[in-house]
Structures are given as C-alpha cells and as structure tokens.
Amino acid sequence: MSVSVKICGLTRPDGVDAAVKAGARYLGFVFFPKSPRHVTAAEAAALAADVPLGIARVGLFVNPDDALLESTLASVPLDVIQLHGGEDPARVAEVKALTGLPVMKAVGVAEPKDLDALWDYGLVADMLLIDAKPPKDADLPGGNGLAFDWRLLAGRQILKPWLLAGGLTPDNVSQALRLTRAQGVDVSSGVESAPGIKDPDLIRSFIARATAPIL
Numbered sequence: 579m580s581v582s583v584k585i586c587g588l589t590r591p592d593g594v595d596a597a598v599k600a601g602a603r604y605l606g607f608v609f610f611p612k613s614p615r616h617v618t619a620a621e622a623a624a625l626a627a628d629v630p631l632g633i634a635r636v637g638l639f640v641n642p643d644d645a646l647l648e649s650t651l652a653s654v655p656l657d658v659i660q661l662h663g664g665e666d667p668a669r670v671a672e673v674k675a676l677t678g679l680p681v682m683k684a685v686g687v688a689e690p691k692d693l694d695a696l697w698d699y700g701l702v703a704d705m706l707l708i709d710a711k712p713p714k715d716a717d718l719p720g721g722n723g724l725a726f727d728w729r730l731l732a733g734r735q736i737l738k739p740w741l742l743a744g745g746l747t748p749d750n751v752s753q754a755l756r757l758t759r760a761q762g763v764d765v766s767s768g769v770e771s772a773p774g775i776k777d778p779d780l781i782r783s784f785i786a787r788a789t790a791p792i793l
C-alpha cells in the first residue's frame with residue numbers, strides 16, 4: 579500500500595494546489611495563533627473549500643476549548659481534528675464526542691519511555707502522529723523541523739494508524755520510511771522556503787519520494 583502523506587501548515591492556495599495534485603492524503607491547517615502557519619477560520623475555509631473528495635482536511639489545535647472547536651467547525655469544513663498540545667486521553671475522547679470527527683493525537687518522542695503514551699492514546703484516538711518532542715524552550719509544540727531517533731520505532735506494534743513526523747524533508751523521507759516502515763508521513767517546515775511559506779516544488783518532491791517504492 580502506498581504511503582499516505584500529510585502536508586501540514588498550509589497557508590496559501592499554491593501550496594494546497596501542489597499538495598492536492600501531487601497526491602497528498604491529508605492537508606493540515608494550523609489554528610494556533612503563535613504559529614507562523616496560523617490561519618484564521620475565514621482563511622482556512624477558503625483554502626479548504628475546493629479540496630477534492632478523498633483528501634482529508636485536518637484542523638490542528640493546541641489544547642483547544644470547546645468554544646474554539648465549535649466556532650471553527652461552524653465555518654471551516656474539516657474532516658479530522660489533530661490535537662497537538664497536552665490533551666490527555668480523556669480530553670481526546672471528549673473532543674471526538676463533541677465534534678463527531680476522527681481525532682489524530684500527536685505524541686512527542688525524544689526517548690524510549692515517551693513511546694509508552696502511544697498505548698494510552700491508541701485506545702481513544704483514531705490516528706496517531708508520532709512527532710519529535712519539542713525542546714523545553716520551544717515556542718511551538720510542533721513544526722520545529724526536528725527529528726527524533728527513528729530507530730526507536732523499528733518493529734514497534736502500534737494500535738492505530740499512524741503518521742511519522744518531525745524534521746522530515748525530501749532528502750531524508752526515504753530513509754525514515756525504510757527504518758520505521760511508517761504507513762504515513764507528515765511534514766511542515768521541510769517543505770517551506772520560509773516559516774509559514776510552503777514551496778510547491780519541495781511539496782512535489784517530498785510526495786514523490788515518500789510514495790516511491792521503498793528499496
């Protein structure tokens with residue numbers, strides 16, 4: 579089966595267009611004001627409007643309250659909610675019930691014990707995004723362009739479908755897939771020309787390499 583690709587942090591129509599045409603399976607829109615990739619609900623609604631069926635529009639939130647989720651969903655057609663903050667498994671279940679949408683929970687990894695959380699979240703989330711844990715002083719909980727030691731995932735059984743994230747680029751995605759056998763990959767800063775500005779050529783190159791046969 580082909581590897582699924584999520585392009586996260588889209589802010590402009592040319593990035594959405596490049597991702598759709600190159601075969602992305604998920605498009606991510608960041609609703610976190612501190613991020614250089616933040617989009618307003620109106621901007622996201624415009625970017626998400628003409629996305630073909632079969633491509634999931636993912637809304638990325640960090641510790642959202644119910645009001646933010648409800649007001650965003652009132653105007654933005656999202657297919658999946660990504661939770662990228664400190665939401666515990668009970669909150670993941672609440673967000674699923676509140677929104678009626680599948681939830682992808684991000685789990686940060688820096689060392690082997692961080693993988694323990696994959697079990698608890700795997701029981702309640704629909705999908706997992708296994709990302710590099712942000713440095714303690716980081717402004718953002720994700721989208722930092724940092725990789726973790728992919729060998730930690732080799733041979734690991736994970737309860738739910740999952741995407742590998744963190745520091746992926748067109749140059750290293752094949753190696754990451756070879757080591758982890760991930761079913762999908764997520765990228766943000768590795769396909770940007772500047773923070774928040776996606777480069778259509780890098781998006782095409784990333785998707786081509788991620789979906790090529792693994793040798």
Ligand SMILES: O=C(O)c1ccccc1NCC(=O)[C@H](O)[C@H](O)COP(=O)(O)O
Binds near residue numbers: 615638709719721722
């Ligand atoms: O991308 C952001 O700005 C962001 C802000 C707040 C929380 C999460 C964020 N990104 C999460 C993602 O899904 C990224 O694609 C993932 O962390 C990988 O990022 P990168 O290492 O830059 O490819």
